[in-house]
Amino acid sequence: MRFDVITLFPGQFRVLTAEEGVIARALARGLAELHLWNPRDFSHDRHQRVDDRPYGGGPGMILQVAPVRAAITAARAAAPASRVIYLSPQGRLLNHAAVAQLATASGWILLAGRYEGIDERLLLRDVDEEWSIGDYVLSGGELPAMVLIDAVIRLLPGALGHAESAQTDSHGDGLLECPHYSRPPEIDGQAVPAVLLSGDHQAIARWRLQQSLGRTWLKRPALLAQRELSATERSLLNEFIAAQST
Numbered sequence: 001m002r003f004d005v006i007t008l009f010p011g012q013f014r015v016l017t018a019e020e021g022v023i024a025r026a027l028a029r030g031l032a033e034l035h036l037w038n039p040r041d042f043s044h045d046r047h048q049r050v051d052d053r054p055y056g057g058g059p060g061m062i063l064q065v066a067p068v069r070a071a072i073t074a075a076r077a078a079a080p081a082s083r084v085i086y087l088s089p090q091g092r093l094l095n096h097a098a099v100a101q102l103a104t105a106s107g108w109i110l111l112a113g114r115y116e117g118i119d120e121r122l123l124l125r126d127v128d129e130e131w132s133i134g135d136y137v138l139s140g141g142e143l144p145a146m147v148l149i150d151a152v153i154r155l156l157p158g159a160l161g162h163a164e165s166a167q168t169d170s171h172g173d174g175l176l177e178c179p180h181y182s183r184p185p186e187i188d189g190q191a192v193p194a195v196l197l198s199g200d201h202q203a204i205a206r207w208r209l210q211q212s213l214g215r216t217w218l219k220r221p222a223l224l225a226q227r228e229l230s231a232t233e234r235s236l237l238n239e240f241i242a243a244q245s246t
């Protein structure tokens with residue numbers, strides 16, 4: 001998986017490479033590549049300008065076509081199979097299904113916006129897809145780009161060690177994660193559910209599935225509504241719901 005990011009702040013992406021975490025390991029192992037392109041390097045303006053005031057007046061500055069288009073063109077030449085994603089609050093809302101789909105591509109060119117936005121002509125000609133990480137406004141598209149990169153890399157085969165698994169992550173199977181506990185078995189009067197100490201792996205798996213179903217019912221009913229339930233899952237959920245009213 002190759003990521004080419006068009007960004008005025010390439011230094012922000014040190015977060016992905018400097019850490020000891022999953023993403024830095026995946027990049028170090030060549031499971032994914034990260035290439036950064038700064039539009040300022042493609043500006044022919046003597047002050048290396050990349051933004052200007054909006055036509056028609058109004059607040060803020062707009063990223064100009066020429067330097068951004070030149071950076072995208074250079075990235076496309078280096079990654080001809082990659083499509084261009086613009087991170088923006090106007091994009092489709094990123095969710096697990098979308099990330100899983102993005103993870104099937106060979107690579108992506110991510111355009112991280114700044115200021116008030118980008119010149120519309122870039123959206124009309126250079127951008128292939130527009131994605132949002134949520135309905136709020138950030139100061140730049142760099143964090144959304146890193147969120148997308150992180151979420152996609154986690155789903156790449158081999159990215160997560162044996163100790164972790166994307167499948168049991170929340171949303172991995174369309175449900176929220178079950179509760180987790182570790183040592184000690186009791187602290188400050190809080191005990192670990194007995195089933196987890198029982199060694200009965202079938203009972204533990206049943207309890208964990210029931211907790212995932214129940215939590216999703218409680219916290220994200222719309223997510224549960226999108227998921228087909230087997231007869232066993234339906235029975236476990238009904239048992240969980242009945243226990244809520246006792």
Ligand SMILES: Nc1nonc1C(=O)NC1CCNCC1
Nearest residue numbers: 087088132133137138140141144
């Ligand atoms: N939410 C978002 N999901 O993707 N990008 C988002 C975002 O807020 N971008 C900023 C919008 C204002 N200009 C700077 C970039």
